[in-house]
Amino acid sequence: MANPLSADVIARVKATAPALAVHGVAITQAMYARLFQDAHIKALFNQANQGPNGKQAQALAGAILAYASNIDNLAVLGPAVERIAQKHVGYHILPEHYPYVANAILAAIKDVLGDAATDEILDAWGQAYWFLADILKDREAAIRAGIEAADGGWTGWRDFVVADKIRESDVITSFVLRPKDGGPVVAHKPGQYLTFTFEAPGVEGMKRNYSISAAPNGKTYRISVKRETQGTGSRFLHDEVKVGDVLKVTPPAGDFFLADQPARPVVLLSGGVGLTPMVSMVEQIAARHPGLEAHFVHGALNSGTHAMGQHVRDLAKAHGGVSVTTFYSEPLGDDRAGVTHDVDGMVTLEWLAANTPLALADYYLCGPRPFLRAFVSGLSQAGVPADRIHYEFFGPADELLAA
Numbered sequence: 001m002a003n004p005l006s007a008d009v010i011a012r013v014k015a016t017a018p019a020l021a022v023h024g025v026a027i028t029q030a031m032y033a034r035l036f037q038d039a040h041i042k043a044l045f046n047q048a049n050q051g052p053n054g055k056q057a058q059a060l061a062g063a064i065l066a067y068a069s070n071i072d073n074l075a076v077l078g079p080a081v082e083r084i085a086q087k088h089v090g091y092h093i094l095p096e097h098y099p100y101v102a103n104a105i106l107a108a109i110k111d112v113l114g115d116a117a118t119d120e121i122l123d124a125w126g127q128a129y130w131f132l133a134d135i136l137k138d139r140e141a142a143i144r145a146g147i148e149a150a151d152g153g154w155t156g157w158r159d160f161v162v163a164d165k166i167r168e169s170d171v172i173t174s175f176v177l178r179p180k181d182g183g184p185v186v187a188h189k190p191g192q193y194l195t196f197t198f199e200a201p202g203v204e205g206m207k208r209n210y211s212i213s214a215a216p217n218g219k220t221y222r223i224s225v226k227r228e229t230q231g232t233g234s235r236f237l238h239d240e241v242k243v244g245d246v247l248k249v250t251p252p253a254g255d256f257f258l259a260d261q262p263a264r265p266v267v268l269l270s271g272g273v274g275l276t277p278m279v280s281m282v283e284q285i286a287a288r289h290p291g292l293e294a295h296f297v298h299g300a301l302n303s304g305t306h307a308m309g310q311h312v313r314d315l316a317k318a319h320g321g322v323s324v325t326t327f328y329s330e331p332l333g334d335d336r337a338g339v340t341h342d343v344d345g346m347v348t349l350e351w352l353a354a355n356t357p358l359a360l361a362d363y364y365l366c367g368p369r370p371f372l373r374a375f376v377s378g379l380s381q382a383g384v385p386a387d388r389i390h391y392e393f394f395g396p397a398d399e400l401l402a403a
Contacts, residue, residue, distance in 0.1 A: 005131055010072050012124035017068045023112050024061030030108035031101075032057060041100050044093055046207045071128060081132075082255045085139040089147075090195035090253040091207060092156055093140075098133045105129065147251045152184035152218060157197060157248040163220060165243050168307035172273060173238055174213060174224040180246055187216035188252030189260075190280040191364065191392065194221060195250045198236060208233040211366070211392065212252060213276040213308075215283035221252075224307060226273035256392040258284055258364065264388070265293040267356045269347070269375060271367030272300065277392055278366060279308055285322060286315040294319075295356050299327040299347045299367070303340045325355070349378040358382060365391040 005013075020027070036042040045056075063080065070076045106126055110117045147153040159180035166174040177194075179185055191211070198206045214222040227238040241247070258266070258281040266285070268278040275298050285294050296316065300306040309326060316322035326341040337344050343351075352358065363384060365375055372391055379389050 005071070005127060009124045009127050012121055013068050013071050013128045016121060016125070017065060019113060019116065020061070020065045020068055024065055025057050027105070027108045027112045028057040028060040028064070030111050031060075031104045034104040034107055035100060038100060041097065043205045044091055044097060046091070046209075067128070067132065079255070081135060081139065085136050085143060086253045086255050088136065088140050089143050090193070090209060090250050092195075092250055095137050095141075098137065102126065102129050102133070143253070147186055150186045153186040154251055157250060159246050160221070160249050162241055162243050162245045162247065165241070168224055170304040172224055172226050172305070172307040174222055175237065175241070177221045177223070177247065177249065178219065184218050185221060186251055187218060188212050188221070188280075189254075189257035190215055190284040191257035191277040192252040192254040193277075193392075194223060194252060196233075197248050198233065199248065200236065200240060203232060203236050206233055206236075211277040211280070213279045215280055215287055221249075224273070224276045224279070254392070256364070256366075256390055259362070262289060262292055262362065265295070265357050265361040267295045267297060267352070267361045267363045269297045269352070269363060269365045269367075270299070271347070271371040272305070273307075274365075274367035274371070274392070275300075275307065275312075276366070278364065279312060281364065282312055282315050282322060286319045290319065290321075292321060293357075294322045295361070296322060296324045297327075297347060297352070297356070298325070299329060299371070300341075301330045302328050302332045303335050304332060306341070347375075349375070349382060352379075353382060358384060362388045362390065365389070366393075369393075 036045075063084075066080070067077065106122055106129070109125060110122060113121075144155050148155055160177040161180050162175055163178040164174075164176040166176070168174050193209045193211045196208050196210065198204070198208075210223040210225055212221050213224040214220075225234050225237050228234045256277065262285075266281075268281055270278045278296065278298070282294065282296055285292055296312055298306075298309075298312075306326065306328070313324050316324045325343065327343045327345060327347050328335055328337075328341045329344075329346045331337075331341070331344055335341060358379075361384075363375075363379055365372060367375075372393060376389060376391055380386060
């Protein structure tokens with residue numbers, strides 16, 4: 001990633017890092033306030049991340065600080081750039097949207113830093129912004145071109161009919177989606193997600209990401225969604241959406257996916273509804289990788305919340321090289337270790353070290369924030385190289401990276 005910025009610009013941007021560490025969240029909050037004065041720009045964002053706890057503002061502040069601190073070592077930022085570009089493709093963010101962000105962020109820096117934001121500093125940050133924006137735009141264009149060139153590919157929002165709605169557990173329901181136009185669908189990489197925009201009264205313009213929970217088949221996608229008490233999008237899907245309804249969807253996106261040709265044993269590690277991309281992966285393993293050693297390790301509360309367990313065990317049995325271990329942290333009265341599940345309690349790093357090939361495997365992780373924070377850092381501290389720890393995280397694109 002060549003850096004065309006002058007030494008003077010790099011020095012000015014790096015010199016602002018201490019101020020960003022102190023005032024970064026205030027700057028990003030001011031930026032979003034300016035951006036969202038424009039309704040068509042506001043509509044591009046998942047407003048669930050803009051709540052009172054300021055997750056998105058904090059995540060962006062962390063990302064900006066990381067950029068400022070590493071502007072002379074941009075290779076460090078490669079994974080973050082890819083993740084953000086994939087999110088932008090999902091939300092259908094286009095090159096013409098970038099100037100709005102540039103104007104808002106530069107104005108926000110001036111608002112918060114006042115006289116300390118000199119013309120020279122603002123000019124340096126303007127150059128730094130457009131350098132990064134051009135990298136993102138080029139990557140997004142390449143992603144879109146690859147999707148459009150593939151059989152069943154499309155760009156932007158496409159209408160999908162809900163072909164089936166399947167109750168998987170007390171809290172998780174699957175939705176099978178078929179294109180309204182009757183055409184094929186582009187093959188996703190197992191682990192990727194779809195992005196939805198809803199149009200019904202009360203949820204107009206709401207956008208959500210949901211992992212695809214089935215291997216590619218060229219005809220349909222399946223998502224499996226947990227009904228969250230405070231989740232407006234999930235409650236809409238569970239309570240309002242019926243078979244035959246139409247939903248608008250962008251193509252599969254995401255940098256978390258099973259390798260096309262796995263070179264090492266695979267451990268699929270999930271908590272709660274985080275099993276959905278893992279089901280897509282294990283279906284692909286069962287269909288395409290007969291000789292691959294794989295371990296499906298899942299933590300659920302109990303049999304009431306556990307989804308798709310028998311389906312996974314059937315796939316593992318048919319494959320022959322996939323082991324399945326399920327943990328219940330809060331077993332119900334009729335739940336019995338060795339019958340309904342394998343282990344009482346929660347997945348631990350110690351259990352993984354004793355029962356999975358820690359020194360050899362690729363680890364794929366998806367689950368709640370505490371689950372990911374524990375295992376991403378735990379596996380790294382246990383000696384698993386960073387390039388063998390892959391994770392999916394739904395929320396502001398940089399929150400876990402910044403942390």
